[in-house]
Amino acid sequence: MPENAKAYSIIPGRSKKKKPLDWNVLIFKIVLLAPAVLFLVVFMYYPIEETFRLSMTRSTGLGPAVFIGLQNYIRLFQNEEFLMGLKNVLQWAFWSVVIQIPLAFFIAFSLSIFKNKITKPLRVIYYLANVLPSAITAMLGRFVFAPRHGVIPSLANKFNWQWLARIDFLGNPNLAFWSIFAIATWAYCGFYIIYLMANIEQIPQDIRESAELDGATPWQYAWYIVIPMTSYALRIVSILCIVGSMKLFDLPWLMTTGGPGYATSTLGIVLYKNGFVNWQYGRAAAIGVIIFLLSLFFTILQFSLQRKDRDVL
Amino acid sequence: MRKAVSVRSKLTAFLITLFLVLLALAVILPLLLPFMFVFKTRLEYNYHPWSWPTEIRWTNFIEAWRAIQIGQGLLNTIFVCLGAIVCTVPAAAMAGYIFARYRSKVTEVIFYFILAGYFVPVQMVLIPLYQLCGLLNITDTLPGLFLPMTAFGIPFWTIIYRSFFMRLPNELAEAARIDGAGHTNIFLRIMLPLAKPATVLATLLVFMGAWSDYLLSLIMINSAQNYTMQLRIAQFMNQYGVDHMPRYAAATIIAAAPTVILYIIGHRWIIQSTLAGALKG
Numbered sequence: 001m002p003e004n005a006k007a008y009s010i011i012p013g014r015s016k017k018k019k020p021l022d023w024n025v026l027i028f029k030i031v032l033l034a035p036a037v038l039f040l041v042v043f044m045y046y047p048i049e050e051t052f053r054l055s056m057t058r059s060t061g062l063g064p065a066v067f068i069g070l071q072n073y074i075r076l077f078q079n080e081e082f083l084m085g086l087k088n089v090l091q092w093a094f095w096s097v098v099i100q101i102p103l104a105f106f107i108a109f110s111l112s113i114f115k116n117k118i119t120k121p122l123r124v125i126y127y128l129a130n131v132l133p134s135a136i137t138a139m140l141g142r143f144v145f146a147p148r149h150g151v152i153p154s155l156a157n158k159f160n161w162q163w164l165a166r167i168d169f170l171g172n173p174n175l176a177f178w179s180i181f182a183i184a185t186w187a188y189c190g191f192y193i194i195y196l197m198a199n200i201e202q203i204p205q206d207i208r209e210s211a212e213l214d215g216a217t218p219w220q221y222a223w224y225i226v227i228p229m230t231s232y233a234l235r236i237v238s239i240l241c242i243v244g245s246m247k248l249f250d251l252p253w254l255m256t257t258g259g260p261g262y263a264t265s266t267l268g269i270v271l272y273k274n275g276f277v278n279w280q281y282g283r284a285a286a287i288g289v290i291i292f293l294l295s296l297f298f299t300i301l302q303f304s305l306q307r308k309d310r311d312v313l
Numbered sequence: 314m315r316k317a318v319s320v321r322s323k324l325t326a327f328l329i330t331l332f333l334v335l336l337a338l339a340v341i342l343p344l345l346l347p348f349m350f351v352f353k354t355r356l357e358y359n360y361h362p363w364s365w366p367t368e369i370r371w372t373n374f375i376e377a378w379r380a381i382q383i384g385q386g387l388l389n390t391i392f393v394c395l396g397a398i399v400c401t402v403p404a405a406a407m408a409g410y411i412f413a414r415y416r417s418k419v420t421e422v423i424f425y426f427i428l429a430g431y432f433v434p435v436q437m438v439l440i441p442l443y444q445l446c447g448l449l450n451i452t453d454t455l456p457g458l459f460l461p462m463t464a465f466g467i468p469f470w471t472i473i474y475r476s477f478f479m480r481l482p483n484e485l486a487e488a489a490r491i492d493g494a495g496h497t498n499i500f501l502r503i504m505l506p507l508a509k510p511a512t513v514l515a516t517l518l519v520f521m522g523a524w525s526d527y528l529l530s531l532i533m534i535n536s537a538q539n540y541t542m543q544l545r546i547a548q549f550m551n552q553y554g555v556d557h558m559p560r561y562a563a564a565t566i567i568a569a570a571p572t573v574i575l576y577i578i579g580h581r582w583i584i585q586s587t588l589a590g591a592l593k594g
Contacts, residue, residue: 028496029411029420036408036427036467039400043442043464044430050441107336110329118330124580125337128344131576131583133525135543136569139550140343143565146555151346154362154558186340191587198588218325247434250527254547268436268528275440276532288437295434 051292054285065282072286082287084262085270088177089294092266093245097238100185104192105234109222111193112200123194130190138254141183145169145255173263176256180264184251188244192237199233200226239302246294267291344569347562358559377563380553385538386545387571389455390524393541396459397523401466402515406508408467409474410500414486424475431468435461435529443532453535461533462523470515473590477511478504514586521583524572542571 055072059065076082107126111119129137144151147168156164169179203226211221227234249268252258258265258273267287275284350358351373352366412424435442442461443452451457481504489499505512527543534540540548546568555561576583 025415025496029415032407032411032500033420033423035400035404036471037423039404039460039464039467040427040430043445043461044433044438047438047441047445048433050444051438054440107333110333114326114329114333116326116330119333122333122337124584125340127580127584127587128573128576129340131521132569132572133527133543133546135527135546135550136565136572139546139565139568142550142555143347143561144343149555149558149561151343158363186343190340191591194584194588195591218322243434247436249436254527254550271436271439272532276443281440281444284440288439291434292437296432299432 051285051288054282055289057282059281060279068282072283073290076283076286076290081262081265081273082267082270085258085265085267086290088264089245089248089266091177092181092248093242095181096184096188096241096245100189101192101234101238101241103185104189104237105196105227107189108193108196108200109226112197113218113221123197126193127190129187132187134187134250135254137183137187138251141180141251141255142170144183145179147171170256171260173260176260176264180252180255183255187251188241192241195237196230196233199230203229236302239298242298243295246291246298267294344573347565350559350562351566353559355557355559362558373559373563374567377549377560377567380560381545381549381564381567383542383545383567386540386542389539390542392455393459393462393526393530394520394523396456397462397466398516398519400459400463401470401519402512404463405467405470405515406474406505406512407500408471410478410504412471412475413478414504424471427468427471429468430464431472433465435465439528439532446533452533453539455534455539458526458530458533458541459523461529462526466519466522469590470519473515474508474511477508481507513582514589517579517582517586518590524575542568 054065056067056069057065058068058071111123132140142150147153147170150169152169153165153167156162167175169175207225208221211225216224247268248266249272252264252266253269253272256264258269267290271284271287271291274280274287349366350362352368352370353361354370354372357367408427412420446452446457446461449457451460485503485507486499489503494502525543526541527547530541530544531547534544546564549564549568553560553564
């Protein structure tokens with residue numbers, strides 16, 4: 001890769017420096033870069049600047065914003081709803097990495113090692129749930145978990161399991177989180193599966209053959225060879241999972257609107273409620289900054305891991 | 314001894330296959346179960362939810378269709394998807410081309426400026442985006458939805474296009490330059506057609522992204538005539554709920570059908586491009 005980059009930069013880059021400024025090239029560059037730069041400045045960088053500014057003001061959208069320094073942040077960390085949202089999001093990230101990724105790895109590994117006519121098309125089915133828009137995923141979630149009429153209660157009624165039929169999955173503060181988590185596992189694992197599978201399949205065939213010759217069982221092969229060789233992909237997937245959790249909004253909002261109480265509230269939901277229900281722009285912007293800082297922290301973590309990995313390879 | 318091992322491994326293979334098939338069934342079951350309920354009346358459902366439907370009734374579909382009004386939502390969604398594609402793909406292709414083939418200190422700086430945008434979560438800027446759309450007078454319009462979407466899509470696709478253009482051989486462009494082709498011609502006539510795989514990838518995934526968006530639509534769109542499909546579905550859930558299960562089942566089928574059909578037609582492309590996007594990015 002570095003050799004290529006050098007070869008390309010020599011030809012257009014250096015030859016130009018000797019010549020006087022070529023107006024044609026300059027205009028060409030400006031015209032081609034303008035749309036992308038404009039879009040980012042207007043719809044991303046200006047709003048980012050505004051977010052930071054708003055987060056230090058008391059603002060309702062009407063009338064002038066009053067500068068109050070870090071008050072919003074201090075208030076947030078005393079606010080029960082925000083703290084619950086933060087706790088839920090971190091918990092969500094932890095359990096996603098602990099449950100979804102091993103599950104996805106197990107499925108991806110099994111799919112790639114026990115390849116036959118039956119298992120081959122399954123990959124397509126697993127990924128289907130990932131393609132569904134979150135509104136539809138949430139709709140299916142309610143379809144399964146709704147009290148009395150949902151699939152689980154009505155199945156329980158059929159078998160006369162009254163204890164199960166009586167459980168209100170989305171209305172019980174202890175269960176709501178896990179019900180949504182189950183639906184999310186159903187929806188998101190597809191991507192992890194196909195991503196990990198693609199990485200597992202890049203392992204050279206002769207490594208597997210020599211492992212088989214040495215009498216390794218599939219599980220030994222997975223543990224001693226596949227996991228170390230896909231450790232980079234596993235870490236990338238984990239980071240994607242964690243950063244995704246920080247931004248979690250659609251599923252809990254559509255299934256329980258963050259309730260009951262604050263049991264399934266997330267940072268995204270607290271932001272939405274503060275900003276677009278209570279019209280507390282300043283406080284909502286402060287939550288936006290916190291979501292950003294959390295994502296940034298984990299992204300930097302990803303990059304530092306990536307660099308270590310490059311050294312090894 | 315050897316035979317015993319192979320019998321055992323065959324058994325494992327069988328069990329694993331069985332397990333994988335059951336899991337796959339679990340994945341599609343929530344999409345199949347609504348068909349059990351959808352042809353029943355409410356009363357029939359309450360007494361025999363799990364019996365096979367005795368009669369094919371379409372009333373639930375008609376009611377659900379009226380309640381969701383998905384037709385208009387579908388049109389709006391397609392408009393948003395097209396808008397996002399038309400704005401994102403050319404802008405990203407053009408910028409990626411400059412970053413790959415006209416490298417200088419200035420373009421490198423601009424590249425990092427765009428790259429940084431890849432790490433900005435849209436949740437962070439919801440409030441100012443909403444205010445900005447008010448300033449630009451595009452609140453509650455479909456452009457007010459796909460323009461911000463575009464800004465958040467451009468960084469990723471610029472990276473993809475850049476790495477794609479960097480890998481193209483230089484000889485073709487050089488030959489064309491000797492023949493007297495200008496910069497614009499080289500880009501439009503030679504390089505862009507060679508980057509077709511990247512363009513297909515970008516078009517497909519930008520489409521999927523705009524198709525599934527919920528959060529931005531929720532914030533930007535207020536009036537029912539501009540509702541996208543996802544907003545219609547969410548509205549149906551909140552207004553009608555699950556009490557009338559057969560109708561809810563019908564709505565689920567109607568809501569999921571477009572995506573599932575799209576996926577059945579294009580699953581090969583969708584999986585391939587997701588992987589290409591993920592592995593490169």
